[in-house]
Amino acid sequence: MLQWIRSLTFIVLATVYMPLLGLLYAPWAMFSRRGAYAACKAYAAGTMWMAKVIVGLRCEVRGDVPDGAVLVAAKHQSFLDILMIFHILPRAKFIMKREILMTPVIGQYAKRMQMVAVNRGKRGAAISKMLADVKAGEAEPGQLVIYSQGTRVAPGLSVPYKAGTAALYEQMNQPCVPVATNAGYFWPRRGLYRRPGVAVVEFLTPIAPGLERAAFMKRLEETVETRSDALLAEAGFKAPQPR
Template identity: 70%
Template sequence: MLQWVRSILYIVQLTIAMPVIGLVFAPWALFSKRGAYRASKTYAGWAIWSARWMIGLRCEVRGDVPQGEVLIASKHQSFLDILMIFHALPRARFIMKREILRMPVIGQYAKRMQMIPVDRGKRGQAITKMLADVNAGRIDPGQLVIYSQGTRVAPGLRVPYKVGTALLYQQLGQTCVPAATNAGYFWPRRGLFRRPGLAVVEFLAPIEPGLSRQDFMRRLEEEVEGATETLLRDAGWLPDGELPAPV
């Protein structure tokens, strides 16, 4: 019961913090992309820091954090892994649902930071436009983050990896850094309860350019799913029907 109360208080203060931080930074962010990034990183940092003492949830980023122009193909389980990845990367740009642009505060800042909106069912068109914008210099270089399954996936569920990640990998000709996470075990897709423990985002070994589409997708899925399951099991998660090992 106590953890439920702590979880609800954490969510309430985090909901209030978003517009407050957004308004405080608005004069800077309105004229500067750097200001928009600083505001968003402040919010992500506050969410991570306050989670530690309010709900007992620590956050850790493992592996070599990408610094240059790379494609990051990440597992997506909850809002928490977005916050952790954005806070860790120097210049992250997410491929995201276009509906997010209509959200207060988040939408305005996403536009300012040149996030890549994607219409459902028109992902190919969005990727084509993004590549054209990159080539024309209308989008600044950075770390392009794509969620290869296209949505949040709860621990234990199997959702196919979408081919859009392979198209980006081949057309950009950049190194791809896979990323795994167990964030969904502590911060689920739905509901108010937040579990204490250690949430991890792990950047895995880079996949260099040059693989065929099929080989790239196979390697990406194997490495991300394997690392994610390891992180989940280390956190105490077990697949449905599996019993803990005897001590």
């Protein structure tokens, strides 16, 4: 019961914190992209601090964090892994669904930081638009983050990796850094309960450019899924047994 109370307290405070911080930074963010980044990094840092203090959920980043122009292909289980990745990368640019741009506060700041928005459900058109935006320079040099499964995936579930990651890998001709996580075990996709423990985001060995598409996708999926499963097991998650 106590952990439920802590979880609900954290959710309320984190929810209120977002618009307050958005308003506080708005004058700077309106005239400077640097201000928009500062606001969002402050939100990520503050929310992770509250998670640690209120619910006992500590965030840990492992591996070599890239600071140059690379493609980051991440496992997505929770809003928490977004916060952790955004906070640690110097200049993260996320591939995101267009509906997010309509979200209060988040949408305005995403536009200001020139995140790459795509139409969900229209995969071919979405990939073409994504490639055009990157090629045209709408996304400034930095770390381009894509969630290869296209959505949050709860621990223990299997969702295919989508072709957009391979298309970006081929066009950008840059290293691709896989990222594993167990964040969904502590901060689930649905529900209000926040579990205490150590949520991990781990940057894995980069995949050099030049692989054939099928070989790249196979290596990416095996690398991310294997390491994410290991992190989940480390956290105490037990996958449901098939009947």
